[in-house]
């Protein structure tokens with residue numbers, strides 16, 4: 001379900017590519033299950049629902065989409081494992097806030113993992129059966145980080161399952177992607193920032209206007225619990241100690257700006273703000289939804 005609001009005068013929408021079952025140990029790493037299951041109850045296979053959110057920004061340079069979800073290229077087996085029984089999920093959410101895929105002018109990829117860049121490309125068939133690969137957003141130009149692209153093009157045993165060339169190569173073939181190597185200003189009040197840890201080249205997105213701020217945290221802190229406790233780092237992160245330092249730095253900026261945080265994968269807490277609690281900074285949820293899919 002989309003959530004719409006303004007940051008200063010900039011209208012933003014949080015859309016979802018649906019919730020999928022994910023191993024709880026993936027998100028909570030070294031943290032004992034007896035601690036994290038107080039927050040979210042796993043099923044008998046230790047799976048918890050995780051959301052796949054994207055951000056849509058109505059900027060003065062056109063519609064900006066941040067990340068693209070899983071998309072519809074996966075075969076039936078993978079789709080079944082993820083519980084993704086429908087297609088065109090982001091397209092439907094776009095329609096609910098009054099837009100079509102052709103309206104998107106810019107797509108910013110936080111990184112190239114399958115749950116963020118999978119929807120960047122699609123098969124050119126109406127039913128998503130295998131065909132020619134094309135950019136999903138026909139009129140958009142895409143932007144990714146060079147550091148993450150280097151890792152994506154040279155996956156290792158640990159990262160090969162989430163880096164799929166079909167998610168970005170068609171963008172290059174179509175001349176539709178620009179590779180960035182530094183934080184970038186995209187439009188009035190819209191900029192990217194490096195947030196390494198989950199991947200070495202991860203970027204996140206800030207929206208700032210009229211004294212208000214929003215930060216789309218991507219996988220730098222994809223559940224509110226990760227921002228509450230610096231030591232809670234997903235097992236997915238390739239540089240866990242760097243993740244901790246990134247969160248320490250982000251916390252200061254978020255507190256100082258009273259920024260609204262968007263949690264990309266949290267099953268319950270969609271957005272929240274940081275407040276000083278008795279044990280240090282803690283997330284005060286703003287938008288909360290039911291955990292079930």
Ligand SMILES: [Zn+2]
Nearest residue numbers: 113115116219
């Ligand atoms: Zn992710």
